[in-house]
Amino acid sequence: MGCVTGKNPLGLMVLVSSLLLSGLSLASELPSAEAIRSALKQAHERYQGLDDGANADYIPALAKVDSDIFGIVLVTVDGKVYSVGDVKSEVSIQSISKVFTMALVTEEKGVDALPKNVGVDATGQVFNSIHAIEQHKGHEMNPLVNAGAITTTSMVEGKGYNDIWNRILRYYSDFAGRELTVLEDIYHSEAETNQRNQAIAHLMYAYGHIEGDPLQATDIYTRQCSVGVNARDLGIMASTLANAGVNPVTGKALVDPENMPEILAVMATAGLYDDAGKWLYRTGLPAKSGVGGGIVAVSPGKFGIAAISPPLDEVGNSVRAQKAIADISAALGGNPYQVMPYKK
Numbered sequence: 001m002g003c004v005t006g007k008n009p010l011g012l013m014v015l016v017s018s019l020l021l022s023g024l025s026l027a028s029e030l031p032s033a034e035a036i037r038s039a040l041k042q043a044h045e046r047y048q049g050l051d052d053g054a055n056a057d058y059i060p061a062l063a064k065v066d067s068d069i070f071g072i073v074l075v076t077v078d079g080k081v082y083s084v085g086d087v088k089s090e091v092s093i094q095s096i097s098k099v100f101t102m103a104l105v106t107e108e109k110g111v112d113a114l115p116k117n118v119g120v121d122a123t124g125q126v127f128n129s130i131h132a133i134e135q136h137k138g139h140e141m142n143p144l145v146n147a148g149a150i151t152t153t154s155m156v157e158g159k160g161y162n163d164i165w166n167r168i169l170r171y172y173s174d175f176a177g178r179e180l181t182v183l184e185d186i187y188h189s190e191a192e193t194n195q196r197n198q199a200i201a202h203l204m205y206a207y208g209h210i211e212g213d214p215l216q217a218t219d220i221y222t223r224q225c226s227v228g229v230n231a232r233d234l235g236i237m238a239s240t241l242a243n244a245g246v247n248p249v250t251g252k253a254l255v256d257p258e259n260m261p262e263i264l265a266v267m268a269t270a271g272l273y274d275d276a277g278k279w280l281y282r283t284g285l286p287a288k289s290g291v292g293g294g295i296v297a298v299s300p301g302k303f304g305i306a307a308i309s310p311p312l313d314e315v316g317n318s319v320r321a322q323k324a325i326a327d328i329s330a331a332l333g334g335n336p337y338q339v340m341p342y343k344k
């Protein structure tokens with residue numbers, strides 16, 4: 001092909017067309033630093049004053065979290081971190097953790113294990129529905145609702161409580177690129193009030209989905225939901241999902257790229273509770289929210305984006321985080337379904 005440099009436009013065209021002819025695609029184009037900074041700033045300014053929604057309070061300690069925390073972080077797949085607002089305050093990761101335990105079990109047991117034991121379908125019911133378990137005897141659910149998530153946690157390999165827990169915390173920390181810890185006040189508050197999740201775990205045990213002690217699975221699940229994360233942690237975790245399972249900041253490979261489409265598919269169909277369809281319609285982004293106020297969203301091959309703001313809408317999704325992420329992704333062309341017609 002000869003020497004191809006940026007100064008040689010003809011050579012570059014030859015390179016591009018031969019790559020396309022060979023069936024290889026070029027890396028998708030990343031938005032410019034300027035465009036990212038401006039989109040983040042605008043979204044933060046636009047929604048900072050919005051005070052709709054309320055902190056979750058069914059876990060008593062969540063009601064006490066500062067409702068004004070508002071931070072947004074976007075991390076591109078080449079490892080550049082962009083942020084605005086409060087990126088240091090930690091909230092509990094809550095249901096966002098379900099994605100990473102799903103990834104861990106998928107890595108340990110392969111992509112067929114979770115569909116077989118839990119299902120990969122949206123339930124159309126609230127995230128802690130008991131009715132959804134009864135309907136199909138604990139099948140036809142997914143790892144992102146409580147029954148599926150507690151079951152997924154019960155499937156993590158390890159010799160006893162500590163071994164399993166350390167494996168989970170190690171994995172989450174590798175996603176964030178720093179050592180994460182449990183917010184003990186949140187953990188104790190939920191552990192004292194999680195009788196519904198205990199009931200869910202017992203039902204999943206009764207239907208044969210959980211092997212071993214259902215209360216141990218519930219407790220490890222409660223602990224995983226209480227891990228403290230700031231917006232920067234969540235942004236890096238999201239970008240690892242966007243970058244085929246490799247943390248773009250630390251370079252550590254955490255998910256086999258072959259397993260990523262399945263994980264993103266469940267996030268797309270069930271990541272934002274009963275509003276997952278509305279969210280996907282508006283943004284096209286696989287995402288996951290938590291009742292601590294965080295949301296992570298993934299533009300595959302481009303960037304991960306996260307926002308934290310504790311007040312939730314009636315479904316349980318952060319009001320400001322949803323709006324900010326939707327606007328930023330739209331401004332940066334993040335929707336993976338948004339393509340232009342092929343030019344012959």
Ligand code: GLN
Nearest residue numbers: 094095127146225290291
């Ligand atoms: N730990 C919470 C629960 O089980 C997580 C719920 C959530 O974030 N949707 O209720």
